[in-house]
Amino acid sequence: MSDNDKSDASGKHPETGEKRLREELPEEVAATPAQASEAQALDAGAPVAGEETERSLTGRQRLGKGLWPPRVTRAQLIVALLLFGLGFGLAVQVASTSDNDGALRGARQEDLVRILDELDDRTQRLEDEKQGLEDQRTELENSSDQAEEARKQTVEKERQLGILAGTVAAQGPGITLTIKDTKGTVEADMLLDAIQELRAAGAEAIQVNGVRVVAGTFLADEDGGGVSVDGNKIDTPYRFKVIGKPQDLEPALNIPGGVVQTLEKEQATVTVERADKIIVDALRAAKQPDYARSSSQ
Amino acid sequence: MIAVLGLVVGVVAGLLVRPEVPAVVEPYLPIAVVAALDAVFGGLRAMLDGIFDDKVFVVSFLSNVVVAALIVFLGDKLGVGAQLSTGVVVVLGIRIFSNAAAIRRHVFRA
Numbered sequence: 001m002s003d004n005d006k007s008d009a010s011g012k013h014p015e016t017g018e019k020r021l022r023e024e025l026p027e028e029v030a031a032t033p034a035q036a037s038e039a040q041a042l043d044a045g046a047p048v049a050g051e052e053t054e055r056s057l058t059g060r061q062r063l064g065k066g067l068w069p070p071r072v073t074r075a076q077l078i079v080a081l082l083l084f085g086l087g088f089g090l091a092v093q094v095a096s097t098s099d100n101d102g103a104l105r106g107a108r109q110e111d112l113v114r115i116l117d118e119l120d121d122r123t124q125r126l127e128d129e130k131q132g133l134e135d136q137r138t139e140l141e142n143s144s145d146q147a148e149e150a151r152k153q154t155v156e157k158e159r160q161l162g163i164l165a166g167t168v169a170a171q172g173p174g175i176t177l178t179i180k181d182t183k184g185t186v187e188a189d190m191l192l193d194a195i196q197e198l199r200a201a202g203a204e205a206i207q208v209n210g211v212r213v214v215a216g217t218f219l220a221d222e223d224g225g226g227v228s229v230d231g232n233k234i235d236t237p238y239r240f241k242v243i244g245k246p247q248d249l250e251p252a253l254n255i256p257g258g259v260v261q262t263l264e265k266e267q268a269t270v271t272v273e274r275a276d277k278i279i280v281d282a283l284r285a286a287k288q289p290d291y292a293r294s295s296s297q
Numbered sequence: 298m299i300a301v302l303g304l305v306v307g308v309v310a311g312l313l314v315r316p317e318v319p320a321v322v323e324p325y326l327p328i329a330v331v332a333a334l335d336a337v338f339g340g341l342r343a344m345l346d347g348i349f350d351d352k353v354f355v356v357s358f359l360s361n362v363v364v365a366a367l368i369v370f371l372g373d374k375l376g377v378g379a380q381l382s383t384g385v386v387v388v389l390g391i392r393i394f395s396n397a398a399a400i401r402r403h404v405f406r407a
Contacts, residue, residue, distance in 0.1 A: 060403070060404060062344060062345060062347060063344070063345060063403075063404065067301070070299055070302075071299075072299060074351065075349075075351030075354075076299040076300055077299060078351055078354075078355055079299075079300040079303070079340070079351060079354060079355075080299045080300045080302060080303030080304075081303060082303075082333070082336075082354075082355065082358050082359075083300050083301075083303040083304040083307060083337065084303040084304065084306055084307035084310075085307065085333070086304065086307060086330065086333040086334065086337060087303070087304045087305065087306070087307025087308040087309075087310075087311060088307040088308070088310055088311040089307075089311070089326055089329060089330045089333070090307075090308060090311065090330050091307070091308045091309075091310070091311025091312045092311045092315070092316060092318060092326070093318075093326050093327055093330055095311065095312060095315050096318055108324070108373075108378060108379055110379075
């Protein structure tokens, strides 16, 4: 049957190269056995050629066949189940990796330990830096505090020295000593004694009739009576305003043989009054020394 | 077709549900996914070759996943987990590429 078909076909289409080859082959060999061998060759060759084309085509064909008409078979269902699991795991993994903490979530234990160590180191470094900066800040604050304190002390000292030097006004408790020289017998040295006595008793600021008494004050007798203090002539009554401890100053003047008794012997009237508030407001100009300079710089 | 639908449904479900991965499974999931991908590519190639067998596919799929997870587990216990995971991924990647090449020859004849 097949032999007849093939020969018929070859007879009908001799222009096909393959068929012509097959037709030519038997002619070269012997006739009778050639029929059988040709038939065998044809039988073997035809299926081989057919299978070749079928196999190369079926790659796609099988894919299309498997894809389009959806058949519910056991194999399809099982594969679908497994692929469902695969897709599920894939999606879950992708989702968890793309989370915010995905970098740490997927990391292994040693990596996590290393990251933790690095963070600890970093924290330590930052702590050190913070400590250093805080120390620096404290130091700066202290130094500015010290500068402020020194400035305050300087101002205070200047004020105290100003009181002693007579360049600033002063007020405080003290006494008022009034000497009325009715007979004109009071001389400069008596007043100087009074000033010395007051100083010895702790007087801190003294003024006589509007003239401030300081370390360099000098007293002199004037020709026409009266006394000059630092070249300023003053007249009786001599009014001393003294700042100091009244309980010390008054007894110092009143001691037997002291200033008051000496002056009263000269017919002068002496009154001593305590006061809670004495104002010494006579000033002296601060004088810059010509040659002496401070050596504390 | 049903199989492709299964894959798509799985991806969608995973994206929608977003379950918390248990901490025990967490290190093994990525490797298991790669192993399963390898099995799927192998199955696709077998289908194109015409020698696909569902029983073989199921067994290879499951054994791939289990062996991959086991290797990672063992590596973690031995202290070479990172290196072993890398090795597994490399091997599976090579297999996936060769399977993909076979599939490509079938589909595109090139």
